Amino acid sequence: MVKKIAQNISLALLIAFCILLSGCELTQNNSFINQADSPSYAYLAPTPPMGWNSWNFFAKDIDEAKIKAVADAMVSSGMRDAGYQYLVLDDAWMAAERDDNGALQADPVKFPKGMKEIGDYIHSKGLKFGIYEDRAYRTCQSLPGSFGHEQIDMATFAAWGVDYIKMDSCSAEGNGRLSSEDYAIFRKYIEETGRPMVLSISDFGNAAWVWGGKETSQLWRTGWDIRSNMHSVYNCGDTSGGSNRTHPAFNGLWQFAGPGYWNDPDMLQVGNLKIEDEKVRASANKAHFGLWCMLAAPLMAGNNLAEMTETVRDILTAPEVIAVSQDKRGVQGYKVFVDGKLEVYNKPLADGTTAVLLLNKGGEEADITVTWEMIGLSGKQPVRDLWQRKDLGIFKDSFTAKGLGEHGNTMLKIGRKGKPLPTATPVPPEKYTITRKGVTSLSDLYYAWRDNNAPVYNKTFGGNPIKIDGKTFEKGFGCKSKATFMFAGTERADRLMGTVALDESYQGENEGRFRIYHEDYFGNRVLWDSGKMTKDSPAKEFDIELDNYNCLMLTFDGRNIKDGKRANDVLGVFADPRVIADD
Ligand code: GLA
Numbered sequence: 001m002v003k004k005i006a007q008n009i010s011l012a013l014l015i016a017f018c019i020l021l022s023g024c025e026l027t028q029n030n031s032f033i034n035q036a037d038s039p040s041y042a043y044l045a046p047t048p049p050m051g052w053n054s055w056n057f058f059a060k061d062i063d064e065a066k067i068k069a070v071a072d073a074m075v076s077s078g079m080r081d082a083g084y085q086y087l088v089l090d091d092a093w094m095a096a097e098r099d100d101n102g103a104l105q106a107d108p109v110k111f112p113k114g115m116k117e118i119g120d121y122i123h124s125k126g127l128k129f130g131i132y133e134d135r136a137y138r139t140c141q142s143l144p145g146s147f148g149h150e151q152i153d154m155a156t157f158a159a160w161g162v163d164y165i166k167m168d169s170c171s172a173e174g175n176g177r178l179s180s181e182d183y184a185i186f187r188k189y190i191e192e193t194g195r196p197m198v199l200s201i202s203d204f205g206n207a208a209w210v211w212g213g214k215e216t217s218q219l220w221r222t223g224w225d226i227r228s229n230m231h232s233v234y235n236c237g238d239t240s241g242g243s244n245r246t247h248p249a250f251n252g253l254w255q256f257a258g259p260g261y262w263n264d265p266d267m268l269q270v271g272n273l274k275i276e277d278e279k280v281r282a283s284a285n286k287a288h289f290g291l292w293c294m295l296a297a298p299l300m301a302g303n304n305l306a307e308m309t310e311t312v313r314d315i316l317t318a319p320e321v322i323a324v325s326q327d328k329r330g331v332q333g334y335k336v337f338v339d340g341k342l343e344v345y346n347k348p349l350a351d352g353t354t355a356v357l358l359l360n361k362g363g364e365e366a367d368i369t370v371t372w373e374m375i376g377l378s379g380k381q382p383v384r385d386l387w388q389r390k391d392l393g394i395f396k397d398s399f400t401a402k403g404l405g406e407h408g409n410t411m412l413k414i415g416r417k418g419k420p421l422p423t424a425t426p427v428p429p430e431k432y433t434i435t436r437k438g439v440t441s442l443s444d445l446y447y448a449w450r451d452n453n454a455p456v457y458n459k460t461f462g463g464n465p466i467k468i469d470g471k472t473f474e475k476g477f478g479c480k481s482k483a484t485f486m487f488a489g490t491e492r493a494d495r496l497m498g499t500v501a502l503d504e505s506y507q508g509e510n511e512g513r514f515r516i517y518h519e520d521y522f523g524n525r526v527l528w529d530s531g532k533m534t535k536d537s538p539a540k541e542f543d544i545e546l547d548n549y550n551c552l553m554l555t556f557d558g559r560n561i562k563d564g565k566r567a568n569d570v571l572g573v574f575a576d577p578r579v580i581a582d583d
Contacts, residue, residue, distance in 0.1 A: 051086025056302025088130030130164030136171035158193035255426035271303025498577035
């Protein structure tokens with residue numbers, strides 16, 4: 001048995017790292033997140049939405065009987081009273097064809113009485129009705145999508161009494177519209193119906209926090225689909241709470257969430273996890289649920305409520321853990337300590353106390369310590385265990401959870417009621433947004449979103465100086481295999497210039513292609529395309545006129561010359577990519 005004590009030194013390193021990269025430090029910020037800049041419909045989700053969604057357990061296999069059984073179970077299990085209000089029917093509720101008027105209709109075999117009847121049933125149980133659609137011409141299950149039918153679909157949903165819409169993005173690259181444009185259309189037609197309906201962006205984490213998801217929606221996915229294993233759960237958690245989707249300087253996406261708009265690392269797999277050992281399974285379920293509460297993630301249960309065990313029910317309905325998620329201050333929690341697989345998260349609450357999660361993501365038993373310094377406290381502080389609902393006593397300077405095993409975790413509330421505690425300082429917009437007059441090197445900014453391999457700043461991927469035709473470039477990015485990353489922008493920019501080439505050190509035959517987009521993939525607004533390049537291709541310069549853009553996405557895509565499949569070895573460089581703003 002290996003015991004490991006998390007030491008203060010790691011915190012010092014984390015903070016030093018944070019300050020080095022972003023200038024972030026703990027400051028006094030007593031006010032709740034300012035809602036002045038939130039759209040007026042932020043009231044639709046002042047705290048992270050809670051409910052149940054059919055996909056994680058039933059997938060396509062839903063019907064009237066199953067959904068009604070879930071609605072009944074939401075009430076009888078105490079889920080509704082614990083705060084879960086939305087019952088959301090995911091993909092595959094609809095018929096393969098629209099009706100003669102072009103309206104969506106229920107699958108006649110699964111839901112013979114139609115969707116309004118299901119909605120009425122859901123409402124009769126004191127619950128709210130959620131439904132799934134896709135913004136392209138077909139859904140992820142190849143059923144009719146909303147593209148070209150946005151107005152009639154929103155009107156149909158309103159007529160059925162829908163309260164929540166999960167709007168997916170499979171095939172949306174065929175829409176020819178930017179994501180921000182697509183979702184603005186839905187928001188407009190939702191508002192036209194006069195029915196308040198939550199809009200949940202489902203887009204595999206395509207940077208809604210950069211291109212302005214909160215202008216139209218209350219929540220947006222931060223990553224790919226969650227699966228029923230802890231590797232996937234932690235991966236999804238790190239799309240929102242870690243650096244899977246953004247530059248490490250941000251320490252997760254916490255600064256992009258607040259009352260009315262939320263980062264969504266995907267729906268819960270609590271109760272679906274396939275882990276043999278009962279004790280480890282219970283720890284894993286708690287770790288998953290506690291983490292989602294700390295991250296102010298939407299709490300959409302995804303297990304079969306009609307057959308849930310008591311242990312799972314107790315986890316999903318734990319009142320003091322849910323209270324952390326639903327805290328009205330709406331601060332998304334963030335990491336204050338990382339040492340390998342041991343993590344500490346902090347979520348300052350409205351009442352002046354703070355919620356802390358000590359989490360062992362690894363397989364070896366360990367002790368984890370939270371020091372008051374990590375969470376903006378000092379001296380003697382009361383500590384309460386939120387799972388056990390028990391005061392643990394008064395502790396000076398720190399608290400150690402002993403012997404946390406695989407997925408072992410402790411969720412605490414620390415401190416006394418009073419003035420709200422400080423949060424970490426967000427990365428200021430000018431560090432990730434092109435705002436300056438004159439020349440801005442993109443490598444002086446943090447990317448605010450990425451997919452695939454992270455680019456290396458001001459070096460090749462292998463860590464060497466960037467060189468093209470004997471000339472060394474101080475600024476730029478080194479990329480490997482596939483790299484996609486995005487910078488937030490403003491209209492204040494005239495040109496984007498730079499040079500691309502395969503990295504000198506790459507001597508293989510495979511190809512690399514560089515592309516620059518306005519916004520994300522879905523809009524396919526390619527501003528520049530290098531075409532396929534090999535090690536023998538001369539470097540290519542780009543000089544693009546920018547007009548009315550809100551973010552720029554740079555991609556490098558390495559392909560195997562023989563079969564066109566992804567090549568894992570190709571290296572490329574963006575040399576001195578820079579934006580020029582004339583006035
Ligand atoms: C996508 C979404 C999932 C689910 C399925 C349904 O994969 O990300 O959450 O809605 O589609 O087909």
